[in-house]
Every structure is written in C-alpha cells, then in structure tokens.
Amino acid sequence: MNTLMSAEGITKSFGATKVLSGIALSVAPGEPVGLFGPNGSGKTTLVNILSGLLLPDAGTVRFDGKEITRLPLDARYRLGIARTFQIPHPYPALSVREAVRVALVPRLTTLAVNAWKRKDGGGTREDEEGPTEDLLARTGLFDQRFVPCAQLSQGCLRRLEFARALACRPKLLILDEVLSALSAADEGDLMELLRAANRDEGTAFLLVSHNPPLLKSLCRRILVLEEGRIVRERTV
Amino acid sequence: MRDAAPSRAPKVSLRGGTPPARSPWRGGGWLAAGIGLLLLFPLSSPDAFFLDVFTTGFLLAAFAASWDVVGGVSGQITLGHALPFGAAAYSCALLTSFAGWPLPLAVAAAVLLAAVVGAGIGALSAPLAGPFVALLTLALGEIAHEVAVGHTFFSGPGGYAWGGEGGIPVALPWRDASPFSSYYAALVFLCLATFGMLLFARSNSGLILRAVAGSPITAQASGVPIARFKRLAFTVGSAFAGAAGAGFVLHVGRATATDLSLELSFQAATFAAVGGRGTIVGPAVAAIVLHVLFQGLSLPPSARVLLYALTLLVTLRFFPRGVAT
C-alpha cells in the first residue's frame, strides 16, 4: 500500500513516566484517519512528535519516503505537514489577514517571481491578494479580516488555525482537538471545510479527538490510543 | 489550479467589510510638517550649538529606529545595540586613520562589519527566549565596551597612544565641516534610513518578524524558520545601527568607548519605549525630542542618563504594553 506518513517504534518518556511505547501507524495519501483516546493516553505527545515539536526517545517518522524524525515543525510545514493547536496562540497585534499572510509568504513570493518572469509588469492584484482572500473566504473569516487576532472569539481562532494550516496546501493535516468545545455552527462549518479539503484537494488528515461520533462521521479509519499504545484499529 | 477554488470571495466585497483600523502611513502629514520645520530651522540662523545638538539628535534618532527593527518590530529585546553602533564607529576610525582607507570605502566596510556583528549576535541569541536575549546582548555589549576602554590599540603617528579612554580619531577629508552641512547631511541620512527601515518593517519579512514577536510557536507552525528570521532582524537592525554609528563618528570626529556603552544601548530602548515600540518613526521622533530637550538644557551627562531612566520607568509603569498599542 502507498503510504504518505508512517511512524515506527515511537517511544517517549518524560522523566520516569513513559508516555508512548512503540507506536506504529501509517497514513495513506488522501486518507482521513482518526486518533481516539482518553485524557492522558499520550495523544498530544504523539501529535507533537509527528508534527516536529518534540523529539522521540526512539523510533522513526517517515513522510513521502523520506525520514523526517529530527525535522523541526517549520520544515515539516514546508514539506506539507500542517498542524493545528488545541489551544491557539494567536499573534496579538496582527490582523486576521496578516496572520494568514504569514503562512502564505513563500507561496506569494513564488507567484510574484513567476509574474516577474512572465514580464507582465510584476505581480498583479490577483497574484498578490488571491490566495489570501481565497483562504479567508473558505474559512469564513473574510468579514473579520481586519480584526486584530487578540479580539477574536474562540470559534474564529479555530477557523484561523485552519486557514493557517491550509495555507501551504498540505498533504497531511494533523488536527489536535480542533473541533471540541465549539458552537454547533462553528463545528459544522469546520467539518464541512475539512471534508472539502479532503475531497477536492486530496488532503489526508489525522484528527485527534475524544468524541467517537465525530470521528466516525469524518474518518475512514480510527486508531485507539490507550496508555501509550495503539490498542485497536477500526475501519468505519 | 487550486488557487481558483470554487468559493473565491466576491471581488465587490473588497470595498466592503470593516476598513483597516489603522493605516500604516497614518500620521504622514504631521511627519511631513515636522520634516519641513526641521529643514527650515537652520535658516533662522540659530546658534551653532543648537545645530550641533540637532545633528547628534538625528543620528541618535536613526540609531533608535534601528533598535526598533530588532526590539520593537521583531520583539527581540536587545540591550547591546551599542555594539554594532560602536563597532562601525571604531572600524571607521581605525580604517581611515590607521589603514589609510578612503572615507567612503571605510564607511561601507564599517556598515558591512556592523551587519556581520549583528548576524553573530542574532545567531547566538536565536535559541534564547524572552529576558535571556536581553541578558546575552547586555553581556556582549559590555564585553566590547570593556575591551575598548581597557585596550590601547597601538601608538599612532606622533607617538599618541590610541584607544583606551581617549578613543581613536577619524581621518576626515574635510576640515571643520560647517554645522549647516552637517545638519542637513544628518537630516537627509535620518530620512533615508527611516524610510528604508519602514519599508523593511512593512515588507513580507517585516510581517513575519512581527509574527515571530507575537507568537513564535504559531509562526513556526506556519512554516517560518524562526532562527533565520531572528538573525535577519539582528542583521538588518545592526546594519542601520552601524550606519548611524559611522555617521556619528564622522560628525564627532572620534570613536570613543562611550559609543559601545550600556548607557547608549539603554538610551535606544528608552527612545523606543517612549515613542512606541514597533512603529520605527515613533522612536526616531522621541529620540529627537528627548535629546534636544535634555541636551539643550545643558545638563551634565549623569543627570541626562538619570532623566532618561526616569522617563523610561514612568513610561513602562503606565504603558507596560507600549504607547503604540
């Protein structure tokens, strides 16, 4: 089978506490995968290792056939692995539009260089604003685009996390409890957004949650994590 | 084409929605008026002393703005910003007086050296967080200052000992520059440097640096290589500080250890805090106003530093987030 990301023998301890022992998992391109586990089962640690925020004590992580175990968060994002945070840490002084642009800068630069090579008088407004506006519209943040991030509601902050994560057109999204504790409208919008990204752009995702119905409605395969081990794997 | 996603926002709404809370160039009119007044000021045939005070003020203003590139825009609180300033001042003096380089070449080399020094400081402080950046830059600046104070570099022509407390003279191609030309040269330099720094702060790199200052973890999760951008901030800020240092040494005629002192770094932080961190123009304006005020009153140096410290403490106490927010 074709795999996008795979992890083998991931082990991590904090002091004397062993949090993960020998985790193995794989995600195929475009595959929606769920990760379920009770509090304290090691979900967040696993997510942090997969996204490059933490180094495992042992084990390897591979992506697109390359080993990326020691690659930091930002380099993985540029490869196409984007993650969201359970508790967003917004840039307080930046507007929503600027916050999205931060993640878009490499793409905008490429567009500007291409436009310059076409010799049609540099970047057009389309090149400059298109991707940003597109992302803002898709995540329903267009009307709030000039609002400083510090003033956003919890729901908008989650939407912003999505916009930021989608900016690199990721091959794999790692979503840490991104749909918990939201209003029904926010939750519905974001679920639809996730389905659309999966359907239209072939984005695989690993959705971490402790809400089984949500996982069943979004994912094709659910991994169950308990006390640092994957104890079950269920296909929906 | 993924960019042409189906749910593209309607183009009409560009003119709708909430307009930006603050235009990036707001206050431009006042600024233009201020520059106009400064351009007219020498025509009122003032005392040469005041022209000199203003000239120094302009150079300090460029220095304060360059602090703001590092400490305000990028949020890397540096207390060793005198290091690139003094490094450029010293290399300008050494290269012209000792190595006999022509002045323009020496100035270019000095600015380049300041940028390299900045890149070094940035590389050392990139892994550090919060107050430790302040600590490290303070220590680096103090080392340079101690070396400059204690080290007599060599004996120059005529048997004078160079270095140490007395500093090193610059070989200037002109004799006794007119206070008018110095004034206008410094003002033009200030305007150009501030404009350059504003362009940098408003560029995509500046945007990323503001993001790094706001939330490093989110910036990193957006694909920003944090360490590289911190180095960039220090490099650019230090290059401008070096340019200000070179200008300063050309005006004063001598590089001394005070160009590397903690007090100078501290002054830059004070100007930035009072003028509004992250605005570039604010610190420059604060520098001119405070410098002219305190220097114009002919206060002794220690009373001046005391007033700066008091001004800063009051500002920090009542606007701990900064006056600009």
Add this chain to the structure above:
Amino acid sequence: MASPLPQVLLDGLFAGGTYALMAAGMALILGVVKVINLSHGAFFTLGAYVAYALAGRGVGTPLAAAPLAAVIGFAFGVFLGKSFVNPVRSHPFALPVGTLACALLFEQAAQMVWGPHPLSVAAGAPWIGPGGLVIRRWGVIAFLSSAALLGGLKWVLSSRPGLPLRLIAEDEEIAGSLGMDVEAIRYLTFGGACAMAAAAGALLSPSGAVTPTMGRAPLLLSLVVVIVAGMDSVAAIFLLSIGLGIFGNACAWFLSPQWSYVALLATVCLLLSARPAGIVALAGRRD
C-alpha cells in the same frame, strides 16, 4: 616573595562567600517573583555607599553598616517591588529594561552624590597568618556574617515561616486559593532579597574601590550562579559563589581587575549559548 596563590584563594573565598548572600537574594526573586532583577547590583552598590558614609562618621565596622544597609535596601526594594515590578511583571519588555533603568538611575544618582571617583572604606588592621598570609579582618567578618545569614535563610525556607515562599514558587494559583496575599509576599520577598544584596555590599565595601558601577560585576556573578546552581539549594549557591569569587579574584590578580569582569561577562554568554533554555523555571512559564 612567597607565592601569591594562597592569598588569592583566601581573599577569593571571603569575597565569594559574601557574594553568595547576594546570589541567594537573586535566586529568591527568581523563584518567588519569577523575574530577573537587573537592578540587584545597584543594591550592592547602595550597601557599599552606606558603609562608606558610616565610616566617614566614625563608624568603621561593617557589622554596623550591614544592618543599616539592609534596612535601607529593604525599604527601596519593597518600593520597587510594589510599585514597579509587581504591576509590570508579566510584560517581557518592561521587566528587564525597567530593572536596568533602576540600576542606571541609581548609578547616576550615586555619581551625582558621591562623584565618579573610587572611594575607599578603611578596613582595619589585618592579621598576619602563617607564611606571611594576610588575613583581612573585613574578610573574616563578611564571610562569617554571610554564612550565618545564609544558614538562617536555609532554616527559614525549610521551616513553617518559609512555607508561603515555597508554595508560591511551586504553584501561585494554589497559594492564592489558600488565601495567601501573593502580591504582598512577592514584594516583601523582593525587598528582602534587595536587603541581602545591600548587606553584601556593605560587608564587602572595604575589599576594593567603592564606585557607582561597582555593582555590575556582582550582578553578573549572581546571574551565573542562578543559571548554573538553580534556585533550590542554598548550599549549591554558596559553594558556586565561592568558586566564582576565587575565579574572579584570580583573574583580577593575575591579569587585571577589569578582566575579572570581562571573564564573568564571557561566562554569561557561554552559559546562555550552551544552555539556551536558560533558567528552567522561567523558560517553562506560560504567560
């Protein structure tokens, strides 16, 4: 002349043991108030000038100057802690820059009052030990007082009166929920720590020149101590301070006094580069 080494070691031991008092104050501020106090060196200088002023009025012994310096340091420290540090302690820019401003403010004020020139405090006749070793009277007094005070601090911290401090250092929310006045404990601790620095300055005033900037080197020494030894063990702080005192004294003796300051600065740079996490308690903090 005999080898200078025993003399360097002995003087370094006396000085280092007294610096430990100041470093312990720095650690206390870091642990309880959770800030880096860059004005700590100014309180050391303050203590030295108090001793100088007293000596000028005929009260030569540091044993009289230290308590007075401590009281003055405590008063200023409480003021600084209550009216500046507590309100701004969550702002990453205001704290280091503000405490540095306090230090520079004091340096300049001292320069205006006492002038920039080095002053000296009479030390009293030293005792001559075996082999021509000079046992300085102030050194013995300073070392013993500092050791006694640190022993007292260790006892206080490990007993009932020190419980609030330990609790706040551990978890402020729990301490607050137990009905403790966290704010008051913070500024009182800040004042107490500043008193320790001032006492150290008074005790060490005869050891060298009293100048407005004399506090910078002890400040850096304290920073090195808290970065390496942490905030938990008074004994570790004491031993490390002695080590650094001897190191600094050796630099001053064999190179030049200025080099001991440069060596301390270089140590700070090296430590921060080698341990980017810095002080764990601060690095792990979420604000």
